[in-house]
Amino acid sequence: MGLQQRVMEDMKAAMKAKDTVALESLRAIKSALLLAQTETGPGKELSEEDEVKLVQKLVKQRKxxxxIYKEQGREDLAEPELAQALIIEKFLPEQLTEEEIEKVVVQTIDAxxxxxxxDMGKVMGIVSQELAGQADGKTISNIVKAKLAN
Known part of the structure; x- marks a missing residue:
């Protein structure tokens, strides 16, 4: 089942459960998918890789x-954003732990x-491509910096 079908099924369930946070999150995914599809042209489907990138972007925006809200002392606005990020993250592939990311980084540095x-750019490019959708760029970057600084 494609991402769009999964989102639609979850939207139906959220509507029945009257879960407004989930519904808002799912509508954001649906909207972003439709927008991306119209940009690629009529009749063209988004690749799974493009869908993952799109969902990652939505999660990053929410976080x-x-x-920013927390910096400004607005916990009332930060909490819904984090709740939406958690719901949207369910549509991403299984995320790797820092230890698993570190193994890939070390192997890449050696290779x-x-x-x-x-050499950070070279290592980041290879690791980011290899772990696409399984780890966020900020975590990868921090691990690469730590390993190259030693």
Whole structure:
């Protein structure tokens, strides 16, 4: 079942359960999917990779908004954003732990022969492509920096 069908099924369930947070989150996914499909042209389906990137973007937007609200002391606005992020994250592939990401980073550094921060872009490109959808870029970046700084 494709992402769009899963979203529609979950929307029906959320409507029946009168779950407004879930419904709002699912509508955001549906809207983003429709927008992306119209950009690609008529009759063209989004690839699974594009769908994952789109969902990751939505989660990142919610988390960034929540962080800004928290900085401003607006917990009342941050909580719904985080709740939506949790619901949207359910549509992403299983996320890797930091230890699993670290293993991939170390293997990539060894394979590329990276020796310092000058090689960060090369390592980031390979690791980001390999772990697409399974880890967010910020986590990967922090681990790569830590490993290359040693």
């Amino acid at each position: 960034d908004s929540a962080a 590329v022969g990276a020796s310092g921060m000058k």
